[in-house]
Amino acid sequence: MDFIELKVTVPPDFSDILIAELAEIGFESFLDTDYGVDGYIPAHLFDEQQVASITEKYSHLTAITYTFSIIKRRNWNEEWEKSYEPIIIGNQCLVRASFHDGLGTYPYEIIINPKMSFGTGHHETTALMLENQLAISHTGKRVLDVGCGTGILAIMACKRGAAKVDAFDIDEWAVENSRENFELNSCNTATIQQGTIREVKLAPNYDIVLANINRNVLLDEIPVYATLLPAGGKLLLSGFYEKDIADIESLASTQGFSKREQRIKQPWASLVFEK
Template sequence: MEKSDRFLRLELQLEPVLPAREVAIAYLNGCGFSMFEEQPTGLVAFARESEWDEQGTQTVLAELRTMADVNMSSAFVESENWNAQWEAQYEPIDVEGRIMMRAPFHPAPTSGLDIIIQPEMSFGTGHHPTTWQMMRCLLDLDLEGKSVVDIGCGTGALAIAARKLGAAPVVAFDLDEWSYQNTLANCERNELEGDINVLFGTVESLSDELGTYDVALANINLNVLKAEMHTYAKHLAENGVIAFSGFYTADVPALRAAAEQVNLKYISETSREDWACALFVKTAHSA
């Protein structure tokens, strides 16, 4: 087995859980970890062995121990075993009977939007409350003929849903190679190959390639959202809307403050299992 075929599974038990869990997700993302499972007592994170920064991970753990008691365990798992385990536990996600997110091995719904997402090592299968809320948000937007960008697309689920709801053109990008490849594959599974422009990189590295969009979607952790807020506003058309998720309801004031600095006006928010989804519009004076 080659090194690149294995993943490191890192499990962290944290006391107190917050804010250590949010800090762990933000920092481990820069150490090669591309998938996170939040748990009531901490989290489980996965990194491809070839992309794992061991020294960086130790630095993150040292930082976490300044704010919480940390119990850590880790083990390498084969990718085949991981996917088999995930598939065995994976259930279709029903968004109010209007969107069904399912794996290829599940039967197609009899009505509503059908989105096929192969369960892989990337965030956004619909099981996380933030992905569900972002999907629900799309249903309230008039996407017909609107340009959409999915920032940090993960599996590509949001971009695929937007395209199936009539959006065009649609762009999706991610800084994680696995997510980029998974999005390409999921576009093909949904017969949208070539209909969604899938890019590899960050909003900063792709800034010259990206245009301005009527709708932007960003389901990322709070620290990244705050750091990149100015760039999001730059790529949003006047009167365009942007939906944010990936943070707790208690963090909405901090997000609003960051958004208002670049004249993104708050419209509304929803919550699910203490996770928030917030909608903003770009005003005439936005950056």
């Protein structure tokens, strides 16, 4: 199956609005960029007129332009191999692709071969989540990775000693990619499902919930996370801007969460809560 890659140039203040609008017309994956937002949709579902209508709707409020191109599934690996460089997280974790080697020894090594899925550690929000994971105990814990993308956070949980890791994503490619990456990293305690948090089958409770998603989804789902975490449970969040912290913290507090940690990689932010 081929995908359409839509590249939208838009100011950061409109990124969340745009993502919500594109999700309504079938876009499945998003990536914040220096210039705006990249969105991905199966080619057979793409309707340029719908995209044009959305951009026209906001054109009187902000500067917004777009381009799009077809991404052939068979060519995806070739494209990312051209620019995918290994990275180090917190001087403790090496994130690399399967074709990288001879990069030194670190306490944790994660191999990620991405397809169309978000989450290689290069984006600030993924790096923030990994840093948060390095700072809390996972040993013997049951962990849920919400909107797992490549499965990188679930893999970190496995490597940090989690007893069981459940992961899910709405994107078919993300599910397929996570399975492959779990196998690459020998994560036998991790399972993956496709669907939303209200569709997949989950355990009654978890010790840690990981959610690296956009602001609107987090504000919708934080009450659900609260039902899955008992007292003492940890909630690790990212995928939003520093300016969104107050809204997220306010909602989380109404659900019984107290903030324990805050990290910033401007303009992105992450929060760690305890139930």
